[in-house]
Amino acid sequence: MIADLTYFRDDAEDGEAVLGRRGRRVPSIDTLALFALEEAIPAADRRRIARAKSFALVIEVPSAEWVEPVRAACMTLGNWPVVYARTGATREDRPDRGNDAVARRLAEGGRVLGVAQACDRHLPSALVGAADGRYRIPVPSNAVVARVIRAATGQRPTAMPPSIAAGLGIWDLCAAIRAGSARACVERLATAAEARSTVDGQVADAVPFPALRGYGASHAWGMRLLEELEAWREGRIGSFAAIDRNVVLASSPGLGKSTYVRSLAKSARLPLLVSSVSSWFSQSNGYLDGVVKHIDITFEEAYARSPSILFLDEIDSIPSRSSMDGRNSSWWTPVVTHMLLKIDECCAREGAGVCIIGATNHADRLDAALVRPGRLGQVIRISPPAAPELAAIVRQHLGADLPDLDLTVVAELGLGATGAQVVGWVKAARARARAAKRPLQADDLLEAVAPPDTRTPGEKCAAPCTRRPTRSGPRCCASPMSSRWI
Structure with a gap:
């Protein structure tokens, strides 16, 4: 794809546009990988590599x-x-394949190149162990993107958002950077980044994370993560690995674990990728090799969009x-072990840039090795919201409707409910109002939260007392009717 690009050099201190030999603009597809390589390998090292008769070079992408x-x-x-360019797509892309050819070529004083996104897993182990130079190409910096834009347009981009290439793949970047104006290239990159940040379609409609209510300690953890991500972007935290970024959220069903993660991704301005064990089966052949392969694909996609959030639902x-x-152990043990290895790799891999958040309704069923320090780390439990928090959740979903309604009464009536139930109340209330062809009223909401008791007096006396009051009476059916629930 790239041929004879040695003339693409940006040695001029004044930062003049990089042009081809005949003054033509150079397409980004011909320069992006090259400029990223040049930033990753210092100029002195590049000269040493080019002159060496024998050299083992390993590049992580x-x-x-x-x-x-x-x-x-x-x-x-x-x-x-001898070149090994491996992606893990075939059975040959393993560290035990190709070692004989590597050893022979190097022993004869030759040159060997290896390129992979996970060098220790895909390249011959002899090449990785004997490498004279090992370099990592990160997601392109703004400096690399600016060089590519200048080569493609002949113009210097005047301003770019921080980490403009974050979350974008190489083909996204090449498609956005093309002939025309530098400003247009930057605008296309920003648009592409915004589009890729909503891998989960519900992120765009999520409530901003600071406005969430009813999450207790888990909300404090999320706010701290947002602060640390901002510090990392500003350079006050040097390494993404230093961020406390992995956790498991545990609660009863309906308490808003998915809502939590989507709001967090929105406020963190990170792509959200959602996966689960059921998707590993439904999107693969269902056999052991297919499930393991799909786990690999899930993490590789998270790396490709990094920095990102990987949400493992129903963990x-x-x-x-x-x-x-005994019957299940022989099948599941390799899956569990592989999952643990992928999490270890994600935590240890330099530049991985992935936050892993698990969710479960059954924290007691988790493998102890999954939640130990250094992996998912901690389990934070989400409890049902108290009355003030429940009132705040109702207000969030009501929006501008019923601005004068005292939601304390609604929260007391619905105490013990989940966020999912609140969504159901508001939807039912609005449907009732639409059916009556009028604006939403307080009675619509109260009807959804505490429907009138339609049982006959005989049925009420025969049935056990309810634990929650209804609009037609307090807790005990023998007590007189009360209007204080209206």
């Missing part, structure tokens, strides 16, 4: 789609008779190995 473009860009560093579907019987 952000994601699988970068492998081939970077392999081609490495041809500017000299001839490579208790990954069974605890201590509770497996």
Whole structure:
């Protein structure tokens, strides 16, 4: 794809646009991988690599789609008779394959190149262990993006948002950077970044995270994560790995774990990828190799969009190995072990930039190794909201409707309800108002929260007393009717 690009150099201190030999603009597809490579390898090292008769070079790239473009860009560093450009797509992309050829070529004084998004998992182990130079190409910095824009347009971009390439793949970047004006390129990149940040379609409509109510300690953890992400963007935290970014949310069904994560992703301005054990089966062949492969694909996609949030829903579907019987153990143990290894890799991999958030309705079923420090770390429990928090949740979903209604009464009537039930109340109230062809009224909401008791007096006396009051009476059916619930 990239041929004879040694003339693309930006050595001028005045930052003049990078042009081709005949003054033509150079397409971004021909420069992006090259400029990213040049930023990753210092100029002195590039000269040393180009001159060396024998050299083992290993390059780690952000994601699988970068492998081939970077392999081609490495041809500017000299001839490579033996090349391993591996993405993990085949059974040959393993550390135990190709070691004999690597050893022979290096022993004969030759040159070997390896490029992969996960070098230790995909490249020959002999090449990784004997590498004379190992370099990592991160997601392109604004400086690299600016060089590519200048090469494509001949113009210097005057301003760009911080980390403009975050969450975008190499082909997204190349498609957005094309001939025309530098300003238009920046605008397209910003639009592409916004579009890719809503991998989960419900993120755009989520409530901003600081405005969420009813989440207790989990809300405090999320606010701290937002603060640390902002500090990382500003350079006050040097490494993404230093951020406390992994957690498991545990609660009864309906208490808003998915809502929590979508709001967090929106306020964090990070792409949200949602996965679950059921999706590993439904989107693969359902056999052991297919499930393991889909786990790999899930994490690779999170790396490709990093910094990002990977939401593992229903994580208790990954069974605890201590509770497996003999029949299930032989099948599930490799899946659990592989999942633990992927989390370890995500936490240790330099530049991975992924926050992992699990969700479960059954925290007691989780494998102890999954939630130990260094992996998902901690389990934060979400309890049903208290009355003031429930009133705030109702107000969030009502929006501008019924601004004068005292929601304390509604919250007391619905005490013990979940956020999902609140959504149901508001939908039912609005449907009732629409059916009556009038604006929403307080009675519509109260009808949804505490429907009138339509039983006969005989049925009321025969039935046990309800634990919650209704609009037609307090807790005990023998007590007189009361209007104080209206």
